[in-house]
Amino acid sequence: MSKQILIADDSESIREVLAYSLKNAGYEVLMACDGVDALKYLDGRTVDLLLTDYHMPNMNGLELIGKVRKIENYKFIPILVLTTENQNNLMKEARDSGATGWLTKPFNTEKLLQTLRKVIR
Amino acid sequence: MNSFAEKFKAEVGEYCERLESGLLLLEQDKENDQVIDEIFRIMHSMKGSGGMFGFDLISDVTHDLESLYDLFRNKKHKIDSEVITFTLNSIDGLHHLMVQKPEDEHLARAEELKLATRQQILRLTQEEITPENLKSPVRSSALEQVSNPVTYFISFIPDEDILANGTNPLYLIDELHALGECNIRVSFSQLPALSEINPEKCYLSWNLFIASTENVETLHDVFIFVTKHAQVTIEKVATFNVLQNEAVLSDFLNAKYKNEQWISLEPEVQPAIKTEIIDPDENEEAGVLLKSVAEVSKNSVFAQTTVDSIRVDSLKIDQYMNLVSELITAQSRLEMISTKIKNPDLEQISEAFEKLSRQLRDNAFYMSLIPLQSIAVRFKRLVHDLSKSLEKEVVLVTDGMETELDKNIIEKLIEPILHIIRNSLDHGIESKSARLAGQKDPVGTISIKASTIGSYVQIVIEDDGAGLDLNKIKEKAISKGIFPDLASMTQEEIFHLIFEPGFSTSELITDVSGRGVGMDVVKRRVQEMRGSIEISTEKNRFTRFTIKLPLSLSIIDGLLTSVGESYYVIPSSVIKKIYTIKRELLKTEFRQVVELEGIQFPYINLHQEFENGNHLPEEQFVVVVAFDNQSFGLVVDTVIREYQAVIKPLGRQLKGQDVFSGASILGTGQLALVIDTNKMIQKYS
Structure with a gap:
């Protein structure tokens, strides 16, 4: 069975470009438009990876990660945060709040899949 | 990748609108942290996505804007009107930078915007901005490879x-x-x-x-x-x-x-x-400290609520609406045939089909409605910008912006309303000194109020300015020499002259509302949407435009009636009651008035108007419809049944009239004309 990835990003274009690349790479993709929405998706379901934007309305990425890590099923699920450059403190902060890693925008499919390989098979 | 770029462009449009409404909110409440956070967040998203999809200029410019708003977000500095106006202008500038392969002019423009942004930062911080602390996004470059392991x-x-x-x-x-x-x-x-x-x-x-x-x-x-x-x-x-x-x-x-x-x-x-x-x-450079973004709560005035919605290309919605209309036409044929064949099974199916297609139609109809809110920001923006350049202080009050209208109508509505507002700002609202002299509040008010009345939406645009000057309009009409019949015109009719082509009352021609071309266009636009526009005004108190528009342009619920050999559809929304009536009770006297259930009201006998009235049937139907606040009777030969009319535009022969708003094809292939009851009553009574 192909692995399921949940994308949480408020930007539709980013969601779509991620979904496009990931589907082509054989992943199954779910999409949420912010943290609150993502939590709804995760409820009662197990995805294999969460890919979340940092800045989102309603609930930002770090808050989302904090909440996700409290769900028993999601203690060890890899989580990647989407960031832009020049935010090294943010990356540390992301790690501290439970993220597995991050993906820096702009990225191409190659970089995306390469980053994914660090955390999921 | 191109469709992503298109999506991104559409998204930037949306981001810009949200930025605008946010900035306009800030103008009123400069300490609103939630809004500042939201603005910062949007700029950040634009920066990130811009880089993703090859819109580097967008990315570069928003990067600097983001730095500017970081100052407010970190509460290091307070936002002021100059920054707000500057940002609004920058947002306008962004639209021109939406190119993947920038040319010199784009690059120059982007540089200009970036420089201006830095100047704003400089103005606020009083610090020299070095290239280091305002570094543009670094693009990933291929790392050099070693050839031997x-x-x-x-x-x-x-x-x-x-x-x-x-x-x-x-x-x-x-x-x-x-x-x-x-x-x-x-x-x-x-x-x-x-x-x-x-x-x-x-x-x-x-x-x-x-x-x-x-x-x-x-x-x-x-x-x-x-x-x-x-x-x-x-x-x-x-x-x-x-x-x-x-x-x-x-x-x-x-x-x-x-x-x-x-x-x-x-x-x-x-x-x-x-x-x-x-x-x-060593690999980690010291970065900008980013505090966690405060939660944008639900009550954030412009919080996005797209959680359970998807975006569909408006073209697809139009296609869907079209298909639904075709389906309804097909359904009425089925109904007709099943009535003729009288097969109970077929009738059952036909009834189920009718019910379903009605639901589908309603569904499609509500799908294509969007709230006026979606365009309200344009009005606010106009008032904000124009009042500044005219040096007038004006507030825009909106009410009922949640009122929904057909997407097509909304789109066509923007220009007319903008034009009316522009006129109000330029000609209506007086200068500050004039208002003080007239013992008025120095701050002028323009209000836009929308509400749904039956199947119509009413939009009232009112300013508390000088009002229209009856005498000036008269003078102008005479000087133009096109309206010689002024003496016999009512005051209201004279005011309506401003809707005539080439009419302008302003003594000074400004570059704002131009030479008065426009009110005629406004009227034409509204009429094209089967709507109406009225004006009322009082000197030194107000000018009020009332626009009435149908909720939708394409499908209506109606009553199918026949007069002689022809079919007519009366919109259900205006129908109050239906009576049968004997011919002798309808005898034309001095005035055409009929008394039913003790109430008298005027009527029009369609048979007389359209069929010479020679062979009046013994018994006719009076369809009582609402007209303004009164009741009015439309007398038809027979009432056939309720009917969902899919309105098609009329051919060239009937273009010149406005009694019929369109035509609908019956299951038999015959035509039924859709009556615009207001226009018909005005014309024949």
């Missing part, structure tokens, strides 16, 4: 709790595998007795040799996520592949064990090269 030693000692963040160390080892030939040794030295193992902890560490053509940064990149949760050291063992040479590998490990310095081996015996130990921390 070099042997490295990597020691990877994860913290015990590395698993907690979802990291799987084995994946990292795997990744190294992909970068070159590896010789891997796992250290179990920290592994406790089985009974003491905590499955959530990691007790293993790795020593490995890798012969890779990748440079040392790439190897470090493998561990980029775990720099704080593991000790990673990378050392060069040899400048060539020594993995097959076990003696060298154990020599190296021995040297490590004894804490001796290892000198990287060269293919030939060469002077020693210094050992290279790279501290992973």
Whole structure:
């Protein structure tokens, strides 16, 4: 069975470009438009990876990660945060709040899949 | 990738609208942290996505804007009107930078915007902005590759709790595998007795040799996520592949064990090269401190509510509406045939089909409605910009912006309303001094109020300015010489002259509302949408435009009636009651009035109007419809049934009239004309 990835990003274009690349790479993709929405998706379901934007309305990425890590099923699920450059403190902060890693925008499919390989098979 | 770029462009449009409404809110409440956060967040998103889709200029400009708003977000500085106006202008500028292959003019424009942004930052901070602290986004560049494999030693000692963040160390080892030939040794030295193992902890560490053509940064990149949760050291063992040479590998490990310095081996015996130990921390530049964004709560006035919605191309909605209309036409044919055949099974199906298509129609109809809110920001923006340039203080009050209208109507409505507002700002609202002299509030008010009345939406645009000057309009009409019949006109009719082509009352022609071309266009536009526009005004008090529009342009519920050989549809929304009536009760007297249930009201006999009235049937139907606040009778020969009319535009022959708003094709293939009751009553009574 192909692995399921949940994308949480408020930007539709980013969601779509991620979904496009990931589907082509054989992943199954779910999409949420912010943290609150993502939590709804995760409820009662197990995805294999969460890919979340940092800045989102309603609930930002770090808050989302904090909440996700409290769900028993999601203690060890890899989580990647989407960031832009020049935010090294943010990356540390992301790690501290439970993220597995991050993906820096702009990225191409190659970089995306390469980053994914660090955390999921 | 192109469709993503299109999506991104549409998104930028949306972002800009949200920025505008946010900024306009800020103008009123400069301390609203939620809005500032939201603005910062939107700019950040634009920066990130811009880079993703090749809109580098957007990315660059929003990067600087983001830095500017960071000042307010971190409460280092307070936002002021100048910044707000500046940002609004910058947003306008962004639209011109939406290109993937910028030309010189775009580059120049972007530079200008960036410079202006920096000047704003400078103005606020009083600091010189150096290129360092306002660095543009760095684009990833291909790292140089080494052509021959070099042997490295990597020691990877994860913290015990590395698993907690979802990291799987084995994946990292795997990744190294992909970068070159590896010789891997796992250290179990920290592994406790089985009974003491905590499955959530990691007790293993790795020593490995890798012969890779990748440079040392790439190897470090493998561990980029775990720099704080593991000790990673990378050392060069040899400048060539020594993995097959076990003696060298154990020599190296021995040297490590004894804490001796290892000198990287060269293919030939060469002077020693210094050992290279790279501290992973060096790779991390000091970045901008970003505090966690405060939660944008639900009550944030312009919080996005797209959680359960999807975006559909408006073209697809139009196609869908069209198909639904076709379906309804097909359904009415089925109904007709099933009535003729009188097969109970078929009738049952036909009825079910009718019900379903009605639901589908309603569904499609509500799908294509969008709230006026979606365009309200344009009005606010106009008032904001124009009042500044006219040096008038004007507030815009909106009410009922949640009122929904057909998307097509909304789009066509923007220009007319903008025009009316422009007129109000320019000609209606007086200058501050004039208002003070007239003992009025120095701040002018323009209000836009929308509400749904039956199947119509009413939009009232009112300003508390000088009002229309009856005499000026008269003078103008005379000087133009086109309206010679002024004496017989009512005051209202004279005011309506402003809707005539080429009419202008302003003494000064300004570049704002121009030469008065426009009110005629406004009227035409509204009429094209089967709507109406009325004006009322009082000198020195107000000018009020009332626009009435149908909710939708394409499908209506109606009553199918016949007069003589022809069919007519009366919109259900205006029908109050239906009576049968004997011919003698309808005898035309001095006035056409009929009394039913003790109430008298005027009527129009369609048979007389359209069929010469020669062969009036013995019994007719009076369809009582609402007209303004009164009742009015439309007398038809027979009432056939309720009917969902899919309105098609009329052909050229009937274009000149406005009594009929369209035509609908019946199941039989015959035509039914859709009556615009208001227009018909005005014309024939």
